[in-house]
Amino acid sequence: MSPEAKNPIENFLRMDRIPHIWCSGCGIGTVVSSFADALEKSRLDLDKVAIVSGIGCTGRVAGYVKLDSFHTTHGRAIPFATGLKLGNPELKVVVFSGDGDIFGIGGNHFIHACRRNMDLVVICVNNFNYAMTGGQVAPTSPEKANLSTAPYGNFEYPFNVPYLAEACGATYVARWTVLHMRQVTTSILEALNHKGLSLIEVITPCVTLYARRNRLGDGLNLLKYYYENSEVRHGADTRTLDIRFQEKITCGKFIDVEKPTFLDCMNTHLTKTLGEKFRPYGV
Amino acid sequence: MTEIRFSGFGGQGIIRLGLITGKAVSLYDNKFATMTQSFGPEARGSACSSQVVISEERVLYPYITRPEILVSMSQEAYDKYEPDLREDGLLIIDNDLVKSTAPRGSIRLFSIPSTRFAEELGNRIIGNLVMLGFFTAVSKVVSPEAIKKALPGLVPSRFMDLNVKAFDKGYDYGLEVLDKAKS
Amino acid sequence: MKTRKADPKGVMTGAHYLDGDFALAEGALAAGCRFFAGYPITPSTETAERFSERIPFVGGMFIQMEDEIASIAALIGASWSGKKVMTVTSGPGFSLMMENIGLAAMQEVPLVIANVQRGGPSTGLPTLTGQQDMMQARWGSHGDYRIIALSPDSPQECFDLTIQAFNLAELYRVPVFIMTDECVGHMHEKVVIPPADEIDLVERKWYEGPKDAYRPYKPDTDLVPFMIKTGDGYRFHTTGLTHDERGYPVINAEVQDWCVRHLIDKIDKNAEKIIKLEEEQVDGAEVVVLSYGITSRVAIKAVQDARRQGIKVGTIRLLTVWPFPEKRVQELAGKVKAMVMPEINMGQVVKELERSVAGRTKVVSVPHCGGGVHDPDVILKAIKEAVK
Structure with missing residues (x-):
């Protein structure tokens, strides 16, 4: 293969682990491409970037990315990443996981990481269902959608993820669909340069399960749905961002504010309270 | 081996009495002292207690079984713990707060208005230290020097003088009471 | 095995009158523990309180997490960042930690967990003693793996065995439990803390070879693989899945056999050295x-x-x-x-x-x-x- 033919993303992948396990038409790989692109543009020292995933389809991302990479337990990527970051504050720590992992089993950790404004980048691939286990109902499944454990249609209210993140204290919040590759890259790049908790929600197709069960067609049909129904509204009021079944998806950057992180708060407060006796941490 | 129970109500500094005594004995009187206390909501309520086992050798069984010494600073604590006191034991009470019945068997009773003395010294919060002084004098299980060495870290440093004064007040009163008992 | 002397910053040399919970915290600080994540639970909370009070002056991190699951997950992360890490809990919290104890065993992460045991099952007796989590310590997470558990009988031993627990955790890349109990945890006795230069600490088995030759799960002659720190440029991968020497997931019976036997052998075959x-x-x-x-x-x-x-x-x-x-x-x-x-x-x-x-x-x-x-x-x- 000539050097020109090499895919630029290969520098960021563990090529000895490719092919990956994702289905054809799945959107996770596209988000990984955007992530690789953002890492390259960021000019960060990649030796100092670590990636942490939980369990699930998106949970496998950590296994394919050529960074210090951690595949952890279901829902616990965020507290694991919290320990990793606080253990060595010079690291840039990215959590890459799915909607079920982060907002279902790991919901409590997500809200507390936001509350603390922990300096983490959280990339959440939202495919509206628990895909690894066969398409069960998730906390993000739209009402009326059909899932394997909601065989007569989902009757629960789903999370409005950006609203949840903002309410809990996240300082950077964006949502895109996988169709918005360049915007996803830009958001990840901004998040990598942001201090505090960033959340990027990326709506992706799960062709094999969610789409098939709901007779939504193949990957192309879903991209078409995103194309026709997504609306970019930067700075939109996060209360208006609910996603209804096959209806409008509002995208954009909603929150981007400066606020001291957990570590900033700790060092500032203890320096003020304890004076010279305090040994500031990680600075 | 000597088993001691300090008792009273939450907020009187009863746990502190056990801590100071245990620390004094084991760090400065060169004996062994194991201190335990009751925990939970009951420990904050009307009958809280701390226990100290003092021994020349290592304490194996950590809890008191039949205490030789009972210090009581509340009626409820007294009512609850008095029946456990050994027949030949030592009963020490704040006689403003505890109405004692005639002691059983050969129990020796010593009384002090510790809380009132503390108020006279300016703060009822140091009633426990007055009691500690009195206990030290009449029980002789710990030396007053050891107690004073044990105070730093267990009473607030800015109130150290007041605490020492309270201890001395109780200790001197204890010696007086012992003297009177002799004559 | 590389050893070094304790850092005097963490060592409160002298004779003290401490309860077992406090002695656990002092043992951890003396052992060089600079990361503590925990969640309050009777009768272990005093350890977290003591650590949070002392650590700002020693230099290190204390964080109260949102629950015990988060606490142990944070420990595993911080251990991969190169820190010596500890948490403390009791029965209900210990139960919550079980899944990630399995992750720590699988990823071969050094960490120390003290369980100040209380009466169970369930909420049981929060303020009274028990030793009912001994089998849970041994078998509590799913699957086959090995851990090390120590049991102190006094505040002095809470201090001494905490240092030993850290040394064993580092030596064998394994979770080590200090299985104490409410009685010892809440009992005050004399605790003598030696000078820092009398405390020998085992250093983590840091890898020093060429970067591209590093295999996170390749057993050394003592069966324990070398470790590296996140951020040192190894770009390594670790997972809770069954994995090969590279740390890459492999889902078949042959690699499972190698992986599980390794976790068991590194403790069983070193048992005589471990047991005191x-x-x-x-x-x-x-x-x-x-x-x-x-x-x-x-x-x-x-x-x-x-x-x-x-x-x-x-x-x-x-x-x-x-x-x-x-x-x-x-x-x-x-x-x-x-x-x-x-x-x-x-x-x-x-x-x-x-x-x-x-x-x-x-x-x-x-x-x-x-x-x-x-x-x-x-x-x-x-x-x-x-x-x-």
């Missing part, structure tokens, strides 16, 4: 009393009474409960009439004793449901009946 026992008058004894933690103090009191009555009793105190001293009890099995094991549970570690001696000697369990320690007379009675 305290024996007294075992030679020529008719009966041997085995015990651990607070129960061993009460048992020794009973043994003294038995000796006064002319019975030849030996004692074995298990400072290390897991791995169990299988070899030692097998040596004794043919020589003594009986072995007596009091525990503040309905008979847990005694089952391992029974399994080890395999009927070659009589084994007498002296159970206790928790909420207090044994009445020494009950143990005495069991000793007397055992020699009949």
Whole structure:
């Protein structure tokens, strides 16, 4: 293969682990491409970037990315990443996981990481269902959608993820669909340069399960749905961002504010309270 | 081996009495002292207690079984713990707060208005230290020097003088009471 | 094994009057623990309180997480960042930690967890003692793996064994449990903390070879793989999935066999080096009393009474409960009439004793449901009946 033919993303992948396990038409790989692109543009020292995933389809991302990479337990990527970051504050720590992992089993950790404004980048691939286990109902499944454990249609209210993140204290919040590759890259790049908790929600197709069960067609049909129904509204009021079944998806950057992180708060407060006796941490 | 129970109500500094005594004995009187206390909501309520086992050798069984010494600073604590006191034991009470019945068997009773003395010294919060002084004098299980060495870290440093004064007040009163008992 | 002396910043040299919980925190600070994540739970909370009070002056991190699951997950992360890490908990919190204890065992992460045991099951007796989590410590997470568990009998040993726990965790890349209990945790006694230059600490087994040759799970001659720190440029991968030497997931029976046997062998084959026992008058004894933690103090009191009555009793105190001293009890099995094991549970570690001696000697369990320690007379009675 000539050097020109090499895919630029290969520098960021563990090529000895490719092919990956994702289905054809799945959107996770596209988000990984955007992530690789953002890492390259960021000019960060990649030796100092670590990636942490939980369990699930998106949970496998950590296994394919050529960074210090951690595949952890279901829902616990965020507290694991919290320990990793606080253990060595010079690291840039990215959590890459799915909607079920982060907002279902790991919901409590997500809200507390936001509350603390922990300096983490959280990339959440939202495919509206628990895909690894066969398409069960998730906390993000739209009402009326059909899932394997909601065989007569989902009757629960789903999370409005950006609203949840903002309410809990996240300082950077964006949502895109996988169709918005360049915007996803830009958001990840901004998040990598942001201090505090960033959340990027990326709506992706799960062709094999969610789409098939709901007779939504193949990957192309879903991209078409995103194309026709997504609306970019930067700075939109996060209360208006609910996603209804096959209806409008509002995208954009909603929150981007400066606020001291957990570590900033700790060092500032203890320096003020304890004076010279305090040994500031990680600075 | 000597088993001691300090008792009273939450907020009187009863746990502190056990801590100071245990620390004094084991760090400065060169004996062994194991201190335990009751925990939970009951420990904050009307009958809280701390226990100290003092021994020349290592304490194996950590809890008191039949205490030789009972210090009581509340009626409820007294009512609850008095029946456990050994027949030949030592009963020490704040006689403003505890109405004692005639002691059983050969129990020796010593009384002090510790809380009132503390108020006279300016703060009822140091009633426990007055009691500690009195206990030290009449029980002789710990030396007053050891107690004073044990105070730093267990009473607030800015109130150290007041605490020492309270201890001395109780200790001197204890010696007086012992003297009177002799004559 | 590389060792170094403790950093004086963390060592509160001198004689103190401390409870077991405080002594755990002092032991951790002396051992170089600079990362503590925890969640309040009676009767262990005082350790977290002490650590949070002391750490700003030593230099390190204390964080109160949102629950025990988050606490242990944070520990695993921070351990991968190169920190010595610890948490403390009690029964309900210990249960919550189980899944990630499995992750720590699988990823071979050094960490220390103290369980200040209380009476269970469920909420049980938050303020009263128990030793009912001993089997949970051994088997609590799913799958086959090994851990190390120590059991202190006093605040002094809470300090001493915490340092040992860190050394073992670093040496074997394994979670180490300090299985203490409410009685020891809340009991105040004299604790002597030696000068820093008298405390030997085991350094993590840092890899020093060429970067591209690094294999996170390639066993060294002592069966323990070398470790590296996140951020050092190795771009390594680790997972809770069954994995090969590279840390890459491989989902088949052959790699599972290699992976699981490795986790077990590195402890089992080093067991004799790990196990610490305290024996007294075992030679020529008719009966041997085995015990651990607070129960061993009460048992020794009973043994003294038995000796006064002319019975030849030996004692074995298990400072290390897991791995169990299988070899030692097998040596004794043919020589003594009986072995007596009091525990503040309905008979847990005694089952391992029974399994080890395999009927070659009589084994007498002296159970206790928790909420207090044994009445020494009950143990005495069991000793007397055992020699009949």
